[in-house]
Amino acid sequence: MKHIQTVSKPCLNQSLAHGGCGECQSSCQSACKTSCTVANQSCANKENQILAGRDGKVNHSFGK
Amino acid sequence: MIHLFEALGKRMALDVGSGAVLSLDPIAYDALRLLVEDADANVEDALSATYDRAEVEETVAELRQLMEMGYLNTNDDYSHVEAADTGVVKAMCLLVAHDCNLRCKYCFADTGEYHMKSRTMLSAETGRKALDWLVAHSGNRTNLEVDFFGGEPLMNFGVIKEVVAYGRELEKKHGKVFKFTTTTNAVLLNDEMMDFLNAEMDNVVISIDGRREVHDRMRPTPNGKGSYDLIIDKAKRFVEKRGQQRYYLRGTFTGYNLDFGNDVLHLADMGFEQLSIEPVVTDEKCPYAIKESDLPTVYDEYERLGHEYIRYRRDGKWFNFFHFMVDLTGGPCLKKRLTGCGSGNEYVAVTADGDIYPCHQFVGREGMQMGSVLDGSFDRDIQHAFQQNNVLKKDKCSQCWARFYCSGGCAANAHAFNGDIGKPYEMECRLEQKRLECAMAIYAIEQEQQQAAQADE
Numbered sequence: 316m317k318h319i320q321t322v323s324k325p326c327l328n329q330s331l332a333h334g335g336c337g338e339c340q341s342s343c344q345s346a347c348k349t350s351c352t353v354a355n356q357s358c359a360n361k362e363n364q365i366l367a368g369r370d371g372k373v374n375h376s377f378g379k
Numbered sequence: 380m381i382h383l384f385e386a387l388g389k390r391m392a393l394d395v396g397s398g399a400v401l402s403l404d405p406i407a408y409d410a411l412r413l414l415v416e417d418a419d420a421n422v423e424d425a426l427s428a429t430y431d432r433a434e435v436e437e438t439v440a441e442l443r444q445l446m447e448m449g450y451l452n453t454n455d456d457y458s459h460v461e462a463a464d465t466g467v468v469k470a471m472c473l474l475v476a477h478d479c480n481l482r483c484k485y486c487f488a489d490t491g492e493y494h495m496k497s498r499t500m501l502s503a504e505t506g507r508k509a510l511d512w513l514v515a516h517s518g519n520r521t522n523l524e525v526d527f528f529g530g531e532p533l534m535n536f537g538v539i540k541e542v543v544a545y546g547r548e549l550e551k552k553h554g555k556v557f558k559f560t561t562t563t564n565a566v567l568l569n570d571e572m573m574d575f576l577n578a579e580m581d582n583v584v585i586s587i588d589g590r591r592e593v594h595d596r597m598r599p600t601p602n603g604k605g606s607y608d609l610i611i612d613k614a615k616r617f618v619e620k621r622g623q624q625r626y627y628l629r630g631t632f633t634g635y636n637l638d639f640g641n642d643v644l645h646l647a648d649m650g651f652e653q654l655s656i657e658p659v660v661t662d663e664k665c666p667y668a669i670k671e672s673d674l675p676t677v678y679d680e681y682e683r684l685g686h687e688y689i690r691y692r693r694d695g696k697w698f699n700f701f702h703f704m705v706d707l708t709g710g711p712c713l714k715k716r717l718t719g720c721g722s723g724n725e726y727v728a729v730t731a732d733g734d735i736y737p738c739h740q741f742v743g744r745e746g747m748q749m750g751s752v753l754d755g756s757f758d759r760d761i762q763h764a765f766q767q768n769n770v771l772k773k774d775k776c777s778q779c780w781a782r783f784y785c786s787g788g789c790a791a792n793a794h795a796f797n798g799d800i801g802k803p804y805e806m807e808c809r810l811e812q813k814r815l816e817c818a819m820a821i822y823a824i825e826q827e828q829q830q831a832a833q834a835d836e
């Protein structure tokens with residue numbers, strides 16, 4: 316497309332089929348202890364990580 | 380729902396229902412804005428005065444195609460999704476020391492006392508009971524988190540060691556894995572402690588606010604001196620010993636340093652790679668509060684930091700800023716996104732006296748005690764109330780574009796400012812939304828850089 320670039324594809328719906336195992340980290344523990352953001356967390360389930368294509372996560376690994 | 384925004388010079392759209400993120404040129408941005416306001420708008424007519432008509436038509440065709448592909452304007456009603464009410468607790472904040480060796484002015488824990496007017500230390504026995512309690516309430520969850528917190532936990536280092544050793548015994552007996560973490564101001568950190576923490580802790584959070592003068596102003600010792608020089612070299616050594624992994628430097632910015640980007644960059648310049656600097660949460664009347672009138676300045680500072688962040692990372696000075704991290708390719712599952720921090724439900728705090736609270740910030744608040752690990756009591760009604768308080772059940776959040784990223788904000792702040800865990804604190808929302816916009820723009824810009832670099836190869 317000329318006028319629009321896809322930064323990331325739809326992903327929310329897919330996780331419904333695989334999600335909810337509950338083994339992931341509780342969000343407040345990870346860094347801040349005063350606020351909560353979950354979107355930057357990773358899924359603890361390896362299978363889901365592959366399904367969700369986590370290898371491409373630019374923001375975590377770029378330039379490193 | 381579609382959220383259109385501009386951040387770091389990028390025009391972007393988030394499709395809330397699908398999680399798709401798009402980067403738009405000016406025509407597409409203006410066209411989509413018209414379509415968001417009115418799906419039947421005659422975009423061609425409306426924009427042909429500003430742009431070439433053929434270009435506008437081409438753009439609208441692209442937008443329509445994205446809608447058909449399920450990238451835009453998708454169904455965002457997930458109200459049928461229920462996060463299971465299992466009653467399981469999997470994470471605990473253990474207050475090992477209700478005392479501190481610093482007198483930070485913004486401390487929510489009242490330098491360890493938690494408004495309970497006593498400076499007590501956790502005993503190894505109560506610590507062991509807390510772990511027993513956690514195992515007993517963890518159902519079939521394997522991974523259990525325990526964060527040693529205070530006050531200053533290293534003031535009670537011996538007990539931390541005993542509790543960890545006990546946890547390792549329990550792992551074998553019950554088939555669990557304890558992920559221990561510690562949050563410390565690093566004042567007492569010595570080589571023995573460093574080695575222990577590096578061997579046993581999954582994550583370590585060290586509190587540093589940034590530049591010396593900024594840090595010292597808010598984080599003095601009991602005799603009123605600054606603490607920056609006491610900790611900075613220790614923190615550096617510790618992080619190097621740890622191989623730059625699984626830690627965060629965690630600072631607070633206040634109304635005194637609205638140029639907090641310089642504090643982040645100061646720490647990056649010192650060679651730290653995992654950084655989190657967060658806004659102070661306090662009464663507007665407080666002299667160091669971040670006021671509503673400060674918000675434009677804070678937004679600008681996040682933008683400026685965003686640009687610097689990209690530059691640093693591109694030029695070989697990689698670091699990670701917690702609030703600019705967003706995983707758009709997958710990230711946590713939807714159920715996790717609905718439940719957020721899990722306070723009071725999957726996550727509790729336990730005081731040195733063995734009392735259970737929904738999280739560390741609720742400790743000492745009236746009516747919030749949930750039970751005790753000493754007698755095993757646990758108020759399932761409070762737990763259920765927290766479990767029910769998911770992002771889609773909150774009026775404000777259910778209408779908010781950020782809901783699947785923010786997950787409903789901090790229940791403790793909602794309770795403190797609005798007297799209701801279901802009513803998020805507005806200042807927090809506005810900052811969260813701005814950071815998310817920046818994070819998505821950064822993601823898009825770095826992705827472009829990466830694609831350009833690949834194309835060059």
Ligand code: SF4
Binds near residue numbers: 770786803
């Ligand atoms: S930003 Fe505020 S309204 Fe939006 S989801 Fe978060 S807490 Fe709820």
Ligand code: SF4
Binds near residue numbers: 726791792
């Ligand atoms: S309620 Fe707030 S402080 Fe408590 S765990 Fe959740 S996000 Fe953290």
